[in-house]
Amino acid sequence: MTDHSPQRLTREESQEQTRRRLIEAACKQVAERGFAAASVRDIARAAGYTQGAFYSNFSSKEDLLLDLLRQHKEQEASHILGAIDAAGDDFSAALQALERWARSFGMDAEQAMLATELHLHAARNAAFGKAYAALMAEQRKAYAALLTRLFSLAGQTPPAPTLELAGNLMTLARSLAIDHALYGGTAAGKALVRTIRSLFSAAPVR
Amino acid sequence: MTDHSPQRLTREESQEQTRRRLIEAACKQVAERGFAAASVRDIARAAGYTQGAFYSNFSSKEDLLLDLLRQHKEQEASHILGAIDAAGDDFSAALQALERWARSFGMDAEQAMLATELHLHAARNAAFGKAYAALMAEQRKAYAALLTRLFSLAGQTPPAPTLELAGNLMTLARSLAIDHALYGGTAAGKALVRTIRSLFSAAPVR
Amino acid sequence: MTDHSPQRLTREESQEQTRRRLIEAACKQVAERGFAAASVRDIARAAGYTQGAFYSNFSSKEDLLLDLLRQHKEQEASHILGAIDAAGDDFSAALQALERWARSFGMDAEQAMLATELHLHAARNAAFGKAYAALMAEQRKAYAALLTRLFSLAGQTPPAPTLELAGNLMTLARSLAIDHALYGGTAAGKALVRTIRSLFSAAPVR
Amino acid sequence: MTDHSPQRLTREESQEQTRRRLIEAACKQVAERGFAAASVRDIARAAGYTQGAFYSNFSSKEDLLLDLLRQHKEQEASHILGAIDAAGDDFSAALQALERWARSFGMDAEQAMLATELHLHAARNAAFGKAYAALMAEQRKAYAALLTRLFSLAGQTPPAPTLELAGNLMTLARSLAIDHALYGGTAAGKALVRTIRSLFSAAPVR
DNA sequence: GATGAATGAGAGTTCATTCAT
DNA sequence: AATGAATGAACTCTCATTCAT
Numbered sequence: 001m002t003d004h005s006p007q008r009l010t011r012e013e014s015q016e017q018t019r020r021r022l023i024e025a026a027c028k029q030v031a032e033r034g035f036a037a038a039s040v041r042d043i044a045r046a047a048g049y050t051q052g053a054f055y056s057n058f059s060s061k062e063d064l065l066l067d068l069l070r071q072h073k074e075q076e077a078s079h080i081l082g083a084i085d086a087a088g089d090d091f092s093a094a095l096q097a098l099e100r101w102a103r104s105f106g107m108d109a110e111q112a113m114l115a116t117e118l119h120l121h122a123a124r125n126a127a128f129g130k131a132y133a134a135l136m137a138e139q140r141k142a143y144a145a146l147l148t149r150l151f152s153l154a155g156q157t158p159p160a161p162t163l164e165l166a167g168n169l170m171t172l173a174r175s176l177a178i179d180h181a182l183y184g185g186t187a188a189g190k191a192l193v194r195t196i197r198s199l200f201s202a203a204p205v206r
Numbered sequence: 207m208t209d210h211s212p213q214r215l216t217r218e219e220s221q222e223q224t225r226r227r228l229i230e231a232a233c234k235q236v237a238e239r240g241f242a243a244a245s246v247r248d249i250a251r252a253a254g255y256t257q258g259a260f261y262s263n264f265s266s267k268e269d270l271l272l273d274l275l276r277q278h279k280e281q282e283a284s285h286i287l288g289a290i291d292a293a294g295d296d297f298s299a300a301l302q303a304l305e306r307w308a309r310s311f312g313m314d315a316e317q318a319m320l321a322t323e324l325h326l327h328a329a330r331n332a333a334f335g336k337a338y339a340a341l342m343a344e345q346r347k348a349y350a351a352l353l354t355r356l357f358s359l360a361g362q363t364p365p366a367p368t369l370e371l372a373g374n375l376m377t378l379a380r381s382l383a384i385d386h387a388l389y390g391g392t393a394a395g396k397a398l399v400r401t402i403r404s405l406f407s408a409a410p411v412r
Numbered sequence: 413m414t415d416h417s418p419q420r421l422t423r424e425e426s427q428e429q430t431r432r433r434l435i436e437a438a439c440k441q442v443a444e445r446g447f448a449a450a451s452v453r454d455i456a457r458a459a460g461y462t463q464g465a466f467y468s469n470f471s472s473k474e475d476l477l478l479d480l481l482r483q484h485k486e487q488e489a490s491h492i493l494g495a496i497d498a499a500g501d502d503f504s505a506a507l508q509a510l511e512r513w514a515r516s517f518g519m520d521a522e523q524a525m526l527a528t529e530l531h532l533h534a535a536r537n538a539a540f541g542k543a544y545a546a547l548m549a550e551q552r553k554a555y556a557a558l559l560t561r562l563f564s565l566a567g568q569t570p571p572a573p574t575l576e577l578a579g580n581l582m583t584l585a586r587s588l589a590i591d592h593a594l595y596g597g598t599a600a601g602k603a604l605v606r607t608i609r610s611l612f613s614a615a616p617v618r
Numbered sequence: 619m620t621d622h623s624p625q626r627l628t629r630e631e632s633q634e635q636t637r638r639r640l641i642e643a644a645c646k647q648v649a650e651r652g653f654a655a656a657s658v659r660d661i662a663r664a665a666g667y668t669q670g671a672f673y674s675n676f677s678s679k680e681d682l683l684l685d686l687l688r689q690h691k692e693q694e695a696s697h698i699l700g701a702i703d704a705a706g707d708d709f710s711a712a713l714q715a716l717e718r719w720a721r722s723f724g725m726d727a728e729q730a731m732l733a734t735e736l737h738l739h740a741a742r743n744a745a746f747g748k749a750y751a752a753l754m755a756e757q758r759k760a761y762a763a764l765l766t767r768l769f770s771l772a773g774q775t776p777p778a779p780t781l782e783l784a785g786n787l788m789t790l791a792r793s794l795a796i797d798h799a800l801y802g803g804t805a806a807g808k809a810l811v812r813t814i815r816s817l818f819s820a821a822p823v824r
Numbered sequence: 825g826a827t828g829a830a831t832g833a834g835a836g837t838t839c840a841t842t843c844a845t
Numbered sequence: 846a847a848t849g850a851a852t853g854a855a856c857t858c859t860c861a862t863t864c865a866t
């Protein structure tokens with residue numbers, strides 16, 4: 001089908017590449033059509049392989065979801081780390097970093113729809129739900145750390161546990177990004193930014 | 207299959223009953239398994255009919271979604287109206303009404319998962335998306351009115367447009383209800399209540 | 413595909429016809445290629461239907477085997493009854509009837525191969541094995557009754573329990589019929605007849 | 619996978635070992651599941667190798683069947699030779715040897731099921747059928763020689779050509795062994811012994 | 825000689841949908 | 846209006862087989 005010329009790749013590297021391509025194609029397909037409606041055939045074809053290649057890399061379609069979850073988590077984690085790194089010791093710089101995150105993330109409908117599919121599937125499938133809960137807890141912690149730092153720089157007391165605030169932000173980001181795909185425009189991104197701002201502007205500095 | 211004794215029903219009433227039963231069964235099936243994975247056969251059987259009855263009432267499986275949306279909206283609307291009616295002129299009574307809504311809605315996983323399915327489908331299907339957007343805008347307005355009333359009774363200025371706050375609450379409610387199905391416990395319901403409270407406690411009365 | 417014009421058939425009759433046609437086609441396919449290699453696709457097509465029709469009539473491919481077993485048993489039973497009816501009260505007429513059975517049955521490779529497939533499957537699958545054992549016991553009894561009658565008419569004492577002799581005859585008939593397909597010629601049919609004769613000629617009449 | 623330590627084996631010995639192991643594993647798998655349902659992957663894995671090893675030793679799955687046939691024949695031949703060697707010049711010793719064969723062979727379901735698979739395949743595939751017929755003729759001759767010797771020692775005239783009697787015995791042995799797997803117990807082995815005995819007890823000694 | 829990732833074909837099964845009853 | 850047998854297409858998954866390593 002596609003070229004996939006392995007040129008100078010070892011077997012392991014080559015399979016790793018195949019797996020990565022399949023996962024990427026799957027992210028897109030699942031986001032676009034939903035897990036149940038995204039067929040293994042389409043995923044494999046979109047990645048440039050045949051169905052057999054899929055089953056050489058995943059033991060079942062269900063099994064793929066765990067990798068989708070991991071991939072999704074890593075991608076989001078890189079966003080958070082970027083925001084945290086950019087935060088520095090200056091409150092307004094840190095807030096800007098968070099807002100940059102909100103603006104970009106609040107518009108990435110693909111990630112948001114994938115995340116929502118994963119959320120639903122987690123509630124439907126106990127085994128998957130467990131893995132999901134573990135990974136999401138990690139994410140929440142990372143966001144919460146960022147919020148804690150921000151409140152500290154702002155000299156404010158968080159109006160609620162930062163873990164809870166982080167969870168709310170993640171939820172809103174996800175949902176607003178879908179709204180963005182639904183309504184178009186930039187309202188969604190802005191709404192998230194405004195929500196964040198209201199968190200820190202409510203109470204004035206010490 | 208089941209009795210459905212039409213004895214004292216006119217033809218029209220009888221069909222209306224069939225349709226209602228099918229929609230109710232569909233709500234459950236779609237929430238439980240997702241739209242794509244909920245088969246027409248299963249939905250019809252769960253309602254006590256066969257596939258033919260389904261196609262006598264809906265022109266296609268896709269067509270069913272519009273009715274699911276309507277049914278979902280009506281159900282949620284009755285919750286809002288209940289909260290508004292209970293609000294009265296007393297701030298703390300009104301807040302309690304809203305919190306009661308949060309507690310009950312924040313734990314109804316079936317409604318929440320159905321709502322999420324509809325949200326996703328709306329983003330994927332333009333025609334459905336339009337109907338979805340219209341109905342959701344109505345809902346948001348109703349919640350916003352309730353919030354406006356509350357802020358007014360509290361003598362506070364809303365920290366953001368109440369329409370936006372209403373949208374955020376709806377989103378959080380939906381997501382937390384799914385978390386409730388996922389993690390169990392009562393944390394989800396409480397988290398929503400706490401979020402609502404923080405809205406009104408942040409800024410002191412005029 | 414094919415005509416299947418239901419003309420004046422009730423729904424039940426029509427489905428019964430479909431089922432019968434599928435079973436007949438399946439007998440042939442399974443005999444020709446073996447159970448595992450006979451695909452549902454091919455069976456349905458050979459009967460003039462699509463795969464879906466197959467699954468409207470059988471819950472699975474495995475499930476089909478039970479009907480194949482029943483069909484096979486009925487077909488064989490009619491042969492036995494024919495031989496018994498033809499037996500009458502005259503020893504040589506009865507022997508001739510049995511030999512007629514041997515000659516015809518010893519050459520029906522399709523039935524023999526199907527029977528062998530069923531035998532193998534019974535040994536591999538406990539649930540099917542149980543049903544198989546029950547039906548085969550019935551068949552053996554019928555043949556044994558015929559043998560008992562013959563020995564009685566001949567005034568001989570059976571050299572072994574007639575149930576056992578019946579089982580041996582059935583086994584030989586099955587195997588020789590396959591040999592017939594394998595080697596061709598008429599040796600197989602004759603061998604069975606000779607074996608039967610030797611049963612009754614060994615010991616002279618009282 | 620497994621060790622297969624080739625240390626002290628020449629290349630050829632090593633490959634011979636691989637081939638032997640594959641054939642043995644295949645015998646078991648084919649007997650257990652049938653030829654069509656026994657996958658190359660499973661056979662190779664059961665032998666401690668991967669598919670590649672299989673295709674280094676056999677040109678196709680079909681090709682394997684010829685080796686299975688040969689292996690089966692050798693195994694059975696060793697049984698016959700054992701019985702012949704043990705026969706000696708004493709009738710009752712010879713009969714005991716044959717009965718020993720019956721008892722052991724009549725209970726080896728694996729061999730019997732493999733033999734039946736081969737029989738069926740021979741009737742379905744002309745090329746394989748030819749090889750099968752040749753090998754089976756040899757086997758039959760060996761058994762017939764044993765029977766001839768026995769009748770001679772017993773001073774009896776065989777009630778039918780010994781070649782035919784030998785064929786019947788082989789068929790019964792095969793079928794009864796499968797019945798043994800099907801019903802359990804020891805009836806199958808005993809039934810074969812009784813059949814053999816009746817062959818020699820029918821007509822009294824000279 | 826042996827590996828195992830990948831292919832391409834085809835397996836069993838389920839589905840939304842139709843239509844004679 | 847409701848039934849459910851049948852269709853035809855699509856599904857997930859497994860297979861025998863190949864070939865670069």
